[in-house]
Amino acid sequence: MTFTTRTPRIVAARRLQRRKDRDQTGRFLAEGPQAVRAALAAGVVLELFGTDGALTRHGDLALLAPVVSPVDEDALAALAETVQPQGLVAVCEQMDVTLGDALAKRPRLVAVAAEIRDPGNAGTVLRTADAAGASAVIFAGDAVDPYNGKCVRASAGSLFHVDVVRTGLGVVGELRNAGLQVLATSGHGADDLDSLLDDGVLDAPTAWIFGSEAHGLPREVLDAADRRVRVPIYGGAESLNLAAAAAVCLYASARAHR
Amino acid sequence: MTFTTRTPRIVAARRLQRRKDRDQTGRFLAEGPQAVRAALAAGVVLELFGTDGALTRHGDLALLAPVVSPVDEDALAALAETVQPQGLVAVCEQMDVTLGDALAKRPRLVAVAAEIRDPGNAGTVLRTADAAGASAVIFAGDAVDPYNGKCVRASAGSLFHVDVVRTGLGVVGELRNAGLQVLATSGHGADDLDSLLDDGVLDAPTAWIFGSEAHGLPREVLDAADRRVRVPIYGGAESLNLAAAAAVCLYASARAHR
Numbered sequence: 220m221t222f223t224t225r226t227p228r229i230v231a232a233r234r235l236q237r238r239k240d241r242d243q244t245g246r247f248l249a250e251g252p253q254a255v256r257a258a259l260a261a262g263v264v265l266e267l268f269g270t271d272g273a274l275t276r277h278g279d280l281a282l283l284a285p286v287v288s289p290v291d292e293d294a295l296a297a298l299a300e301t302v303q304p305q306g307l308v309a310v311c312e313q314m315d316v317t318l319g320d321a322l323a324k325r326p327r328l329v330a331v332a333a334e335i336r337d338p339g340n341a342g343t344v345l346r347t348a349d350a351a352g353a354s355a356v357i358f359a360g361d362a363v364d365p366y367n368g369k370c371v372r373a374s375a376g377s378l379f380h381v382d383v384v385r386t387g388l389g390v391v392g393e394l395r396n397a398g399l400q401v402l403a404t405s406g407h408g409a410d411d412l413d414s415l416l417d418d419g420v421l422d423a424p425t426a427w428i429f430g431s432e433a434h435g436l437p438r439e440v441l442d443a444a445d446r447r448v449r450v451p452i453y454g455g456a457e458s459l460n461l462a463a464a465a466a467v468c469l470y471a472s473a474r475a476h477r
Numbered sequence: 478m479t480f481t482t483r484t485p486r487i488v489a490a491r492r493l494q495r496r497k498d499r500d501q502t503g504r505f506l507a508e509g510p511q512a513v514r515a516a517l518a519a520g521v522v523l524e525l526f527g528t529d530g531a532l533t534r535h536g537d538l539a540l541l542a543p544v545v546s547p548v549d550e551d552a553l554a555a556l557a558e559t560v561q562p563q564g565l566v567a568v569c570e571q572m573d574v575t576l577g578d579a580l581a582k583r584p585r586l587v588a589v590a591a592e593i594r595d596p597g598n599a600g601t602v603l604r605t606a607d608a609a610g611a612s613a614v615i616f617a618g619d620a621v622d623p624y625n626g627k628c629v630r631a632s633a634g635s636l637f638h639v640d641v642v643r644t645g646l647g648v649v650g651e652l653r654n655a656g657l658q659v660l661a662t663s664g665h666g667a668d669d670l671d672s673l674l675d676d677g678v679l680d681a682p683t684a685w686i687f688g689s690e691a692h693g694l695p696r697e698v699l700d701a702a703d704r705r706v707r708v709p710i711y712g713g714a715e716s717l718n719l720a721a722a723a724a725v726c727l728y729a730s731a732r733a734h735r
Contacts, residue, residue: 349714350712456608456635460633466720
């Protein structure tokens with residue numbers, strides 16, 4: 220039997236495009252073979268929807284899913300948020316962990332997205348943090364839902380690779396208690412990133428806190444951090460965008476931790 | 478006199494949202510105070526449109542513009558591509574230079590965007606390259622129009638700070654003749670970015686070539702470059718996005734050039 224847009228399971232799955240329904244059910248959607256593969260590896264797929272063609276093309280993925288449901292093209296288009304989801308959408312269980320659980324693993328590199336409301340930016344931070352070897356990404360304060368479709372897509376699978384934590388803004392104390400130095404990024408920070416790298420400061424286990432591009436970090440977070448760090452600007456630009464700043468900072472730590 | 482959506486100069490300016498009209502006229506639009514300020518500093522503003530409120534708030538900018546035309550809210554909204562342009566839109570002259578002119582200045586750091594079609598990505602590369610101290614950004618091959626509104630906005634003024642060049646894909650020889658080593662980014666590159674930084678390779682004047690996220694760099698460009706360089710991936714991510722990869726590479730060079 221092939222599901223259509225009117226099949227109740229499709230109707231229910233489609234509602235997961237809305238935050239309210241994600242929050243209520245603890246589920247979310249992942250689309251496309253890359254995300255589905257990562258979700259399957261993380262063991263969080265509840266049901267895999269696919270067109271006949273896609274399920275044949277990606278038979279290896281279909282074999283790994285606990286439930287596989289063929290859908291027609293219209294149903295797939297209704298579930299997917301992009302034009303080319305390549306025929307696959309999975310319903311997944313949300314898998315964020317508590318801050319305590321993430322820190323109990325004694326991570327050496329952590330990224331904190333504080334009040335970042337743009338899902339594309341949040342997803343890019345997830346991807347970049349994962350690439351740089353961070354083991355946890357913390358969504359702090361009034362941040363975007365990490366299971367927002369655009370965030371899931373921008374993370375390119377990394378949402379499923381790292382420990383995702385959702386918590387309040389008052390994280391600095393717990394991070395420090397876990398043996399991490401806490402570095403807050405700020406365009407006006409007193410410490411220059413390159414100097415910290417030169418001086419060996421970045422050798423220590425580190426949590427980087429990134430704020431929104433529009434507002435930067437709240438005063439209380441800047442004050443609580445061990446250092447306020449600026450990425451040096453060598454040309455005429457006023458600042459870097461969030462994705463670029465996060466990449467430069469996280470890779471400076473990765474370089475120091477090699 | 479306040480211009481409306483039907484004033485011929487507004488109608489003509491609005492057409493600059495289309496590439497065809499930008500190409501034909503050699504003009505483009507910049508919106509918002511940050512971009513207008515940078516455009517005025519670069520001496521490329523032909524006419525500044527603003528609401529009465531914005532022209533009062535930004536009187537310093539109005540004083541610098543050769544022609545200032547008050548517009549009503551509807552005309553401003555028609556000219557602007559964002560919801561909050563903050564009341565200002567400038568008609569500017571395109572100011573790209575030839576590759577020869579850009580290289581005659583003997584730049585030490587250059588970014589090449591090869592066949593990058595996403596305007597947001599291209600604008601981010603402009604901004605990041607400027608921040609890292611690059612003096613020229615080259616749009617090579619079938620790349621996005623640098624004067625596309627989304628690219629202008631993503632560049633956050635940096636379009637006006639660097640030498641912008643539009644040319645074909647066969648740039649490697651000319652870059653090398655200008656004393657630049659040519660480094661092509663590739664997820665499978667034989668050289669690791671951190672090793673190049675350790676070994677002092679990045680101390681030399683450098684042109685970085687970035688390809689599109691979807692397709693990477695064309696074979697002929699990879700083959701022509703002096704080295705094919707990968708950004709090391711320490712976690713589970715398959716790759717970095719373009720903005721993040723460009724930031725890490727350009728800032729590695731900036732670090733070496735300090």
